[in-house]
Amino acid sequence: MTERAISKVAVIGTGVIGASWVSNFLAQGLSVGATDPADGAEARLRAAVDAHWPALTEIGLAPGADRGRLTFHPTPEAAAEGVDLVQENGPERVATKRTLFAALDEAAPADAIVATSTSTIMVSEFQDACTRHPERVVLAHPFNPPHLIPLVEVGGGSATAPEVVARAIEFYRAIGKHPIHLKREARGHVSNRLQIALWKEAFHIVQSGIASVEDVDAAIAHGPGLRWALLGPFLNIHLSGGPGGIRGLLEGPLGAATTGMFGELGQPTMDQALIDQLSEGVAEELAAHDVEAMIETRNRLLVELVRDKAAARVLP
Template identity: 40%
Template structure:
């Protein structure tokens, strides 16, 4: 296995996640090779890079400097021939990804990192058609990947621990905060937490307790700000006073299960979806998508910069 610092990274795909990786890899002085089935991939990426270049965590960079490090090789076998890292971002279609990784593994150097951005599939599934299925490691980012630090690193039971460690080192070298999951399970960790909150958010809006706009305000004005500083366990540890989490559980833990039982289980039926969409579209339609995304990115970077100044990022 190669232990040299990666120099050439292949990004498969040109969707939202892929574009974030392309921009970040190029900003970290990697030679980026893009493999995409889009016939207009060069023009599409060139049009998107300025927005990503303007919102990189370490500050805006010249889009032209990023584009100088990006080349396009449509055929994946040709693209990965001398790659140090391959970051796959194909649609969440298991047979498609399995065939794709089989082609990648056949053409890439034996020491190349084979990474997937998947948010729903498991690594042993992705590598099922490889002679060494454990070569595929998941590096699941949180959107937008060029800004948000988290990468969930997930190997299969057959993955060499040294290979997983190399993936961690790669992402850490990009300025990321990689977390290795001890067990692969659908949705991983961040999306499962997000899904739990979303379920209750949908329930509260469906029941008329709050609107979509009000629910977002509740989150961004309370737990969103709190969780940017401390995680749920540390928050409740502090909530327990000098006795910490043990004191908190002793006094409030008895009511936890009753609270969990009262949480909603809303159906994802047409009525529920339309209730959410009608309110969301009225609120979000006030601003075009590029404006909303740019505002999100500016604010996310401001939070990261503040935490970095305090030594927490």
């Protein structure tokens, strides 16, 4: 695959994730061709970009950033014509991915990267539908919302060329993202697997009567979540270990206690009773709050946090 600068991208599917990607790419000075089969998709997309733009302006627009560089196309094939990279955000169904990627493989230039935002499906499950250039299909899974959160998980399938993965990592880093490299495929990738492990124990704690929905949320939001927003689990363990660091902590009494708790973590039953319990608990937690105001405040604080973290060179 010939390397070339990425200046024109296609975004396939413009729901919550796709619209956020469109905004991100436009804010980085790229030209974007988007498509979505839903009725009214173009109007909703343009409204979403307008809504995202103030936060992106506060973060900092790249030279050439212009909402006018967005075009909307009737089909994925039309959107992918002449682009340097495709960012696919279709439904989480393997059959849909296979049909879509077969079409994109035919339509996109041979040297274009074709990336998927899939949260749970592995690239190897649909990559072989690309009969022309399966080697240029990569995973590029963002964390919601992509226009605010830097993480992108990048990896390949069984037929992906390593140099394409490297090129994708370079591209996402160049547009201000923080890419991580998946050395091999795993369902749910990295961030979702870690997140679901936490969800699993949170569900168990509520289902077994240890604590309420509201208190579980508080336990994370007002405790370890504050540290996790700055440093990951291993560095936090290391800093908790004092002079001995992570080795001293894991080789000492706390390491043995941690191992003991591994076997005590719960196995919640995802039945209707639990779903009702969680839904009712969230409703009680939100009863005294304006949800729209909460989302607006969350996004504003995310912008401030991401900006401050970027300025704090001492953090990894």
